[in-house]
Amino acid sequence: MKKAREKRITSLESALKNSKIDSLFVTNETNVTYLSGFEGHDSMLFLAGGKRYLITDSRYVEDASRSVKSFDVVLTERSVYETVKKLARETRVKKVGFESMDIPFEAASRLTEALGHIRAVPVKNMVESIRAIKDPGEVVSIQKAIALARAVLERTINSIKPGVKEEHLCRIIEIDFLEHDAEPSFDTIVASGVNTSQPHARPTGRKVSKNDMLMIDIGCKIDGYCSDLTRMVVVGKIEKKISRIYSIVSQAQEIAIGKITPGARISDIDASARAHIAEHGYGKCFGHALGHGVGMDIHEQPSISGNAHETLKPGMVFTVEPAIYVPGLGGVRIEDMVLVTPKGCRVLTR
Numbered sequence: 470m471k472k473a474r475e476k477r478i479t480s481l482e483s484a485l486k487n488s489k490i491d492s493l494f495v496t497n498e499t500n501v502t503y504l505s506g507f508e509g510h511d512s513m514l515f516l517a518g519g520k521r522y523l524i525t526d527s528r529y530v531e532d533a534s535r536s537v538k539s540f541d542v543v544l545t546e547r548s549v550y551e552t553v554k555k556l557a558r559e560t561r562v563k564k565v566g567f568e569s570m571d572i573p574f575e576a577a578s579r580l581t582e583a584l585g586h587i588r589a590v591p592v593k594n595m596v597e598s599i600r601a602i603k604d605p606g607e608v609v610s611i612q613k614a615i616a617l618a619r620a621v622l623e624r625t626i627n628s629i630k631p632g633v634k635e636e637h638l639c640r641i642i643e644i645d646f647l648e649h650d651a652e653p654s655f656d657t658i659v660a661s662g663v664n665t666s667q668p669h670a671r672p673t674g675r676k677v678s679k680n681d682m683l684m685i686d687i688g689c690k691i692d693g694y695c696s697d698l699t700r701m702v703v704v705g706k707i708e709k710k711i712s713r714i715y716s717i718v719s720q721a722q723e724i725a726i727g728k729i730t731p732g733a734r735i736s737d738i739d740a741s742a743r744a745h746i747a748e749h750g751y752g753k754c755f756g757h758a759l760g761h762g763v764g765m766d767i768h769e770q771p772s773i774s775g776n777a778h779e780t781l782k783p784g785m786v787f788t789v790e791p792a793i794y795v796p797g798l799g800g801v802r803i804e805d806m807v808l809v810t811p812k813g814c815r816v817l818t819r
Contacts, residue, residue: 470506473604474539477504480599482516490590491562492517494553494580497571499765500596502693507537514540515553517560524552550583557587566592594770601762601770602784607694608808611763611786614651614696615806615817618689621645625687626702631679635659638685639672646689654695654767658686665701665799668757668792680705682799688767695767697788698818699804711801714751714793718801721745721791725759729789729807729814735777742791743775751793754800760788763806785809786817 481504485493495501495514501523502508509529515522523540525533533542545552557565565584567577569591581589603611625642638659646653660670661677665684677683681704688697701715725742739759746755760773763786771777773787790804805818 470606471538473606474504474506476604477599478516478521478539481596482519484595484599485516485566488566488592488595489564490566490592491564492557492560493566493592493595494568495596496568497596500568500571500600503596503600503765505537505540507533509533513549515543515556517556517562517565520556520560522556524549524556548583550579553580554583554585554587557584562587564588564590566590566595568596569593597770600764602782603764603786603808604784607764608784608786610692610694611696611806612817614654614689614691614694615698617646617649617651617691618687618696618698619818621649621689622685622687622698622700625685629677629683629702629704631677631681631704633677635661635664635672635675635677638677638683642685642687651689651691654688654690654697655686658684658699660684663797663799665801666794666796668794668800668802677704680708682707682711682801684800684802686802686804693765695763695765696818697763697767697804697806699790699802701801701803711799714795715801715803717746717749717751718791718793718803722789722803722805725789725791726805726807726814726816729781729809731781731783731809731811733781735771735773735779735781736775738781739773739775739777742789746791746793751795754793754795755791756794757792760790760804762787781809783809783811 493516512525521540522543524543526545530544639657642657659672661681661683664670683702686699721742725738728738742759758774762769762771786808788804792802794800805816807814807816
């Protein structure tokens with residue numbers, strides 16, 4: 470793990486050099502943990518000219534000093550803005566990059582004011598782009614989270630019968646995760662019947678009926694890494710119209726997965742699934758992106774959407790989740806996680 474983190478930091482320092490920014494102020498908690506291994510709240514990193522600092526307060530300074538080896542631990546006494554200003558002056562930087570998607574406007578204004586003549590430069594997705602490429606250790610952790618999610622899903626399916634409430638099934642899932650030293654990586658979705666037309670339906674007191682279709686979107690977090698998969702479960706016989714929709718969605722997913730390979734343009738993959746659904750008359754019933762990256766966060770880079778024009782790289786892990794939602798009837802979403810390999814991709818959730 471130590472070697473992996475050193476490689477991450479080195480990659481970040483190279484990205485900084487290429488962007489012609491002297492330093493980077495890292496405030497996103499996930500990014501702080503990814504680079505340093507430290508999990509204390511209200512802790513930040515400052516990287517400048519080969520120097521690496523972890524900034525924290527009196528609540529975490531002892532823990533950080535003991536556990537963090539790759540960074541010099543700095544105690545914030547007055548304010549974090551003054552601390553960054555002091556470090557920026559000591560390292561003689563001219564530009565301080567800050568994570569613009571993480572720092573609120575007011576905080577960015579205060580940072581800019583504190584730095585004075587040192588320029589504050591907004592930076593977007595610099596660490597996240599590095600996180601998008603998983604190393605072997607990260608893939609192992611993701612696979613562990615997937616294995617547990619699949620096992621919990623299988624046990625939950627055995628509990629499904631007419632009369633059981635969506636809320637009850639949701640609690641079964643969450644308790645099962647806790648009993649196996651894990652936690653849900655997002656709010657579990659259990660929807661039945663017409664409720665399946667809502668992409669992020671909240672579990673309700675609705676009772677499952679005979680011949681209902683259920684949508685179960687499930688995932689957990691183990692060793693700091695997430696899993697995410699969605700399955701459709703039939704209680705009895707499936708309605709013909711829903712059966713047709715399921716086939717269309719399943720075909721769309723296979724088309725998209727078949728196009729996943731290093732160098733493929735992400736927007737083209739999204740378009741391939743979307744086109745298949747549109748050809749069958751349901752184009753307006755698929756409103757969200759085809760997928761999203763999964764790692765330390767349940768939603769991270771890369772975004773698998775029509776607006777993402779970058780290309781795939783080996784090591785990327787993301788979901789492929791085409792769907793059709795028809796209000797008043799129901800919906801179908803099939804979600805799997807894939808790993809981009811040097812020659813193609815591997816579906817991790819099957």
